[in-house]
Amino acid sequence: MYPADNKKDAVDWKEVQGQHITMVQRNVLVLGSGGREHALAWKLAQSEGAHIYIAPGNAGTANVGMNVNIKPSDFESVKDFCLKQNINLVVVGPEQPLVDGIVDFFKSDEALKAVKIIGPDKRGAQLEGSKAFAKDFMEKYGIPTAKCFKVNKGNLEAGCCFLESLKAPYVLKANGLAAGKGVLIINDLQEAKEELGKMLDGKFGSASATVVIEEFLKGIEVSVFVLTDGEHYVLLPEAKDYKRIGDGDTGLNTGGMGAVSPVPFCTQEFLNRVEDSIVKPTLKGFKAEGINYKGFIFLGLMNDSGNPYVIEYNVRMGDPETEAVMTRIEGDFVDLLHACADGCLNEVHYAKSEKTAVTVMMVSGGYPDAYEKGKVLNGLEGLKDVVAFHAGTSFNADNEVVTSGGRVIAVTAHGHSIEEARNLAYREVEKIHFEGANYRHDIGLDLMKLQ
Ligand code: AMP
Ligand code: GLY
Numbered sequence: 407m408y409p410a411d412n413k414k415d416a417v418d419w420k421e422v423q424g425q426h427i428t429m430v431q432r433n434v435l436v437l438g439s440g441g442r443e444h445a446l447a448w449k450l451a452q453s454e455g456a457h458i459y460i461a462p463g464n465a466g467t468a469n470v471g472m473n474v475n476i477k478p479s480d481f482e483s484v485k486d487f488c489l490k491q492n493i494n495l496v497v498v499g500p501e502q503p504l505v506d507g508i509v510d511f512f513k514s515d516e517a518l519k520a521v522k523i524i525g526p527d528k529r530g531a532q533l534e535g536s537k538a539f540a541k542d543f544m545e546k547y548g549i550p551t552a553k554c555f556k557v558n559k560g561n562l563e564a565g566c567c568f569l570e571s572l573k574a575p576y577v578l579k580a581n582g583l584a585a586g587k588g589v590l591i592i593n594d595l596q597e598a599k600e601e602l603g604k605m606l607d608g609k610f611g612s613a614s615a616t617v618v619i620e621e622f623l624k625g626i627e628v629s630v631f632v633l634t635d636g637e638h639y640v641l642l643p644e645a646k647d648y649k650r651i652g653d654g655d656t657g658l659n660t661g662g663m664g665a666v667s668p669v670p671f672c673t674q675e676f677l678n679r680v681e682d683s684i685v686k687p688t689l690k691g692f693k694a695e696g697i698n699y700k701g702f703i704f705l706g707l708m709n710d711s712g713n714p715y716v717i718e719y720n721v722r723m724g725d726p727e728t729e730a731v732m733t734r735i736e737g738d739f740v741d742l743l744h745a746c747a748d749g750c751l752n753e754v755h756y757a758k759s760e761k762t763a764v765t766v767m768m769v770s771g772g773y774p775d776a777y778e779k780g781k782v783l784n785g786l787e788g789l790k791d792v793v794a795f796h797a798g799t800s801f802n803a804d805n806e807v808v809t810s811g812g813r814v815i816a817v818t819a820h821g822h823s824i825e826e827a828r829n830l831a832y833r834e835v836e837k838i839h840f841e842g843a844n845y846r847h848d849i850g851l852d853l854m855k856l857q
Contacts, residue, residue: 432456432740433492436471437478437508438499439464441767441797441816442725445732446497447471448793453740459491465807466796466815478503481511488521495743498525498701501722505535505583509698522747525701526721530692533703533719537579537618540719547691549684551716552577553621559606566599568619577620578602582613586661591622623717625710628669629727630680632703633742636692638751639685640742641677642702643667643734643758645727646853651774653848660774661813664849665765666824667730670856671709680707680714688719700746729795729816730763761820762857764827764850766835767797771842773812781809781840792819792834809840824850824857 432455436447444466451458451470458471461484467473476483478500488496496512498504507528512518525531532539544551557565569576576598580588588610592598605614631642645667651657684705692699704720704727723731735742736757745754770777779798786794786807795818798811817835821827828850835845 432494434458434495434497434740434743435474435484435488435491435493436460436463436467436497436499437484437503439467440499440725440811441795441813442723442728443467443499444470444795444797445728445816446499446723448795449732449735449739450497450743453738456740459487459493461487464796464810465799465801466794468801478508479506481506481508484508485511485515485518489517494521495740495747496521496523497743498523499722501531501534501583501720504528504531504701504721507531513698522744523700524743524746526699527697529695530697530699530701531721534721535583536581537718538581538616541618543691543695544716547687547694549687549691549716550714552623555619556581557602557606557617557619558615562603562606565602565617565619569595569598569602572619572621575622577622578605579618579620580605580610580614581616581618582610584610584613587659588613623708623710623715625708625715626671627717628672628707628709629724630672630677630705630707630714631723631727631731632685632705633701633746633751634689634692634703635700635746635749635751636689636698637749639689640751640756641681641685643731643763644669644672644677645724645730647724647727648846648849651769651844651846653846658774660769662724662726663767663769663846664816665724665727665730665763666827666850666853667727667734667763670824670853676709676712676714679712680705684714684716700749725797726765726767726795726813726816729793729818730765733763733793733818733820734759734761759820761822762824762827763818763820764824764831765795765816765818766831766845766849767816768814768835768838768840768843768845770798770809770812770814771844773844777812778842779808779810781842783807783809783815784839785837786815788837789817789834791830792817794818794834794838814840814843824854828854 460467461474461476463473509527512523555568578590630644648664706718708715795816797813800810819830
């Protein structure tokens with residue numbers, strides 16, 4: 407099994423009765439605290455001999471590893487912990503530490519030389535950190551995406567002319583990270599011009615000092631996940647996310663209310679097109695630009711009559727997509743990530759389950775607007791046939807699991823069909839109780855007719 411016979415990974419030698427044997431350390435640190443990180447840690451913990459640490463983690467991650475009270479933004483403390491605990495693999499969950507350069511920090515520190523880290527360098531992370539950078543990159547490497555125009559206060563008039571050249575609806579995107587809120591889709595031209603002005607005036611702070619105006623793409627959205635070592639790649643299971651708070655895609659946008667994987671319209675032919683027109687040119691671009699990218703690429707795609715267009719790049723896994731995707735990856739995930747860090751993803755066996763995963767996110771009452779925290783969760787012990795990934799939970803003074811975020815817990819079930827997985831997921835969701843709990847009732851319903 408990789409990497410036991412691979413000398414590169416012989417990071418620790420132990421003398422046993424006069425004989426040297428190779429010990430492969432499998433101490434893994436996952437950075438982050440949401441459902442995505444619980445799902446990553448859950449999968450990693452299934453690898454033989456793995457010891458998983460999660461910083462800072464949540465009440466759920468405490469069941470699959472050890473929570474460590476360190477903020478992912480505190481690179482020095484992350485470093486100290488890695489050295490003290492002999493961590494040899496770090497998996498970065500959220501985008502912010504990547505955009506802030508955690509990979510460059512690790513690579514430039516002699517003491518951290520033996521510690522592998524999964525994620526792109528700071529420049530690679532600009533694919534998510536700057537929409538303008540991502541658009542320039544796609545244009546340069548011929549990757550299909552919506553036509554766009556970049557506006558700042560200096561060329562507002564030209565921006566308005568570009569808006570006039572488009573058909574409604576109009577898509578305005580804050581250039582920088584805006585906590586998932588920086589995209590506006592507006593039907594009226596005059597309103598779009600007004601919003602453009604407001605964005606440039608700081609509606610999303612410095613994130614909207616530059617705004618990317620985009621042509622509106624038609625089609626169905628799908629999230630395709632890639633793990634790359636910069637040279638080789640594997641396509642992880644794809645997923646569909648449900649972003650609106652209400653059934654039937656109504657109400658405010660959220661971080662994601664559920665997920666389904668696989669996605670019926672994501673045929674082999676479509677995936678081949680994604681590989682040829684998006685994944686391969688993206689890797690070619692990394693090489694040409696000198697970007698060091700050993701990590702996840704999350705392609706937010708629009709499927710327009712079988713043709714994929716990139717809506718956005720993210721440089722991390724999706725949430726709640728990960729809570730569905732991780733349950734369909736077969737084999738040793740620690741090995742897969744070591745192979746990624748070592749540049750030999752082509753040498754590992756990777757397979758995905760044929761089963762369908764459906765994930766239902768339970769959220770706090772009021773989310774995505776203001777909500778209360780500290781509500782006790784009941785019913786977690788009696789769950790059957792599902793995995794409950796904690797998103798926003800912590801322990802109170804009495805050691806009870808309580809809510810600590812908007813998205814609280816993601817329940818994932820498997821089935822031979824979406825219908826079977828849905829039925830199981832919802833049967834178990836109904837057993838979980840906390841004051842104000844809310845969830846969508848229609849996760850996967852739209853895809854059932856396509857299956
Ligand atoms: P983003 O943050 O770029 O993923 O955008 C958020 C959401 O806005 C996407 O998931 C899409 O639903 C929608 N969106 C963004 N860009 C476009 C576009 N050019 N055409 C149609 N919908 C878009
Ligand atoms: N579920 C969408 C995201 O993680 O950005």
